[in-house]
Amino acid sequence: MRFSGLKILTEGLTGNRGWTPHWRDPAPKPEYDVIIIGGGGHGLATAYYLAKNHGITNVAVLEKGYLGGGNVGRNTTIVRANYFLPGNSEFYSHSLKLWENLEQDLNYNVMLSQRGQVLLSHSDGQSDALIRRGNAMRNQGDDAEWISPEYMRKNWPYLNFDSPRFPIYGGLMQRRAGTARHDAVAWGYARGADQRGVDLIQNCEVTGIDIENGVVKGVQTTRGAIRAGKVGIVTAGRSGQVAAMAGMRLPIESHVLQAFVTEGLKPCLDTVISFGMGHFYISQSDKGGLVFGGDLDMYASYAQRGNLPMVEHVAEAAMTLMPMIGKAKILRSWGGIMDMTPDGSPIIDRTDTDGLFIDCGWCYGGFKAVPGSGYAFAHLMATGTPHKSAERLRLDRFRTGRGLMDEEGTGAQHNLH
């Protein structure tokens, strides 16, 4: 079934009786060519591109819960390509280009809204660093623009421009950045993969990885053993646990990140704004809620909920940047588990076990990476060679120390990235 304006019209006129489920609910087969562990954004995108780009359709995605119930449905939906370091910059640039054609590609409305994102500067030194970043982005073919406090005063008059501690000097704007509806991204990729023959198997937790003489043979699950020629681990915050099933110890710590949404307000914020003197970022959802977040909860955890001290910390940053937010009521907050690497950059690589691959370490930036990661991981799993956009996202950089990509220059402490 293809979605179109005509289809909506005809269904509307005939009682909406012709819609079909987005994907099947198959029982697991005893054997697949490829098993993807994890039905989040990255796992589903990988399965989609394996089928679409490489014609590999005897694939199962095994998800312990329900599709999209992990971080792909818990993030603050920001999409951008404003990275500075080689390795990250070409990867996220490629991913943003895929976003720009995603709705046509999937025949699914992911509600991509290129409303722009601005990184604020609060000092001359910070402005220099951001302008340098902007030049790097433009050199690579992406858009970047320096915007003045006057421009901001006109568009976002409620920002605290003249705060004695953190006056606003300007900002680096990427107009092609923005937001997308996060769960629709999972559903769109799931539907596209299912249409190409991929089995999406929910309520199927992987409990073991079968390896014989250094070669992967399949997985053990709560629905029985399943054999496979190749296995991809794409389990985000649970990557360390699942990799341990194959005897691997990953350079990853799992930390909670919280997000918040207020009651619906009239349109007042037409872009995504990131504070430059604290970890705080904010946008307005299409329903009117202000969606915002800040730092990690700062301790390692697998709990998908956060604690009150970080609520206070984020609220302080919010009040510092835009005091008017104090009048809005918070409706909900929630948490997700972030797979934090020591340099804050991701991993898309093979492992020491033949046929076993891993895609992880997305920290809190993995939503924007979904198309690029799925594309590159499918390429690696299908061809055995890294896609050119992801050549530097190697696992062994943490062993050798060569090729680390510490975008923020905060050093090897997982929770500071």
Ligand SMILES: Cc1cc2nc3c(=O)[nH]c(=O)nc-3n(C[C@H](O)[C@H](O)[C@H](O)COP(=O)(O)OP(=O)(O)OC[C@H]3O[C@@H](n4cnc5c(N)ncnc54)[C@H](O)[C@@H]3O)c2cc1C
């Ligand atoms: C509050 C918050 C805000 C964020 N904001 C942004 C943002 O604005 N922009 C951005 O780019 N990124 C953001 N992120 C990060 C982004 O959401 C994640 O990096 C990304 O979603 C992780 O990849 P995923 O979608 O594949 O993960 P998930 O959706 O978590 O998928 C992993 C799946 O693996 C499954 N799984 C785990 N173990 C097993 C097992 N043993 N067997 C079977 N299945 C298993 C899990 O159930 C889960 O469904 C944010 C995250 C959070 C929590």
